[in-house]
Amino acid sequence: MRLVLFDVDGTLVDCAGQSRAPFEAALVEVFGTAGEIDGYEFSGKTDPRIVIDLATGAGVPEGEALAGLGRVRDLYVERLARAFDPSRVRLLPAVVERLEALAARADLALGLLTGNWERGAEIKLAAHGLGRYFAFGAFGDDRIDRHDLPPVALERARARFGGRFRPEETLIVGDSELDVHCARAHGIRSLAVATGWTRAERLAQAGADRLVADLGDPAALLELLGESAA
Numbered sequence: 001m002r003l004v005l006f007d008v009d010g011t012l013v014d015c016a017g018q019s020r021a022p023f024e025a026a027l028v029e030v031f032g033t034a035g036e037i038d039g040y041e042f043s044g045k046t047d048p049r050i051v052i053d054l055a056t057g058a059g060v061p062e063g064e065a066l067a068g069l070g071r072v073r074d075l076y077v078e079r080l081a082r083a084f085d086p087s088r089v090r091l092l093p094a095v096v097e098r099l100e101a102l103a104a105r106a107d108l109a110l111g112l113l114t115g116n117w118e119r120g121a122e123i124k125l126a127a128h129g130l131g132r133y134f135a136f137g138a139f140g141d142d143r144i145d146r147h148d149l150p151p152v153a154l155e156r157a158r159a160r161f162g163g164r165f166r167p168e169e170t171l172i173v174g175d176s177e178l179d180v181h182c183a184r185a186h187g188i189r190s191l192a193v194a195t196g197w198t199r200a201e202r203l204a205q206a207g208a209d210r211l212v213a214d215l216g217d218p219a220a221l222l223e224l225l226g227e228s229a230a
């Protein structure tokens with residue numbers, strides 16, 4: 001059995017920036033500042049990494065930033081759940097079609113590998129009912145950096161489906177350079193989708209095994225799973 005791990009923002013959905021205001025409010029509530037949030041590059045970062053970068057950048061000692069993570073998370077997901085408008089969430093091209101096709105196969109397991117805190121990912125995916133495709137995932141609750149999430153995902157897959165999932169039998173699908181980097185760091189192949197905020201050239205330079213404009217064409221994905229599209 002092989003494993004396909006999907007990122008959320010920019011890969012499956014575009015939430016129209018709806019997490020930004022609740023995130024900023026939670027940071028201000030806990031640390032009294034959201035730091036340099038306006039210039040911050042969010043793409044591919046985990047939620048805890050964003051908190052630590054913005055808080056320490058504003059002079060909060062790292063230990064204090066780490067100690068505040070749980071409170072920021074709780075405030076953020078509570079505010080997100082309250083303010084979230086599912087009608088503003090855009091499903092990215094061919095996502096449902098692709099997930100349906102993969103979910104129908106008995107030889108594949110689907111999971112999430114996302115920097116979102118788990119509850120945030122649930123809220124974002126629920127807008128289009130995508131949560132049903134993913135029996136497990138690795139989240140921002142698990143590690144501070146995306147780089148460290150693949151082993152968590154492989155272990156969760158083992159716990160959920162039994163058997164051992166090897167890196168060479170796994171594929172990571174994501175829209176940022178950090179998705180590609182975290183795959184490469186663990187000997188996992190990556191399919192980069194240019195549906196997020198990172199230009200295609202940068203994804204190619206990061207070393208994505210294949211790069212597609214969107215998930216409309218299944219050929220690259222099937223090839224990375226060791227199959228021809230025919």
Ligand SMILES: [Mg+2]
Nearest residue numbers: 007009010175
């Ligand atoms: Mg993303």
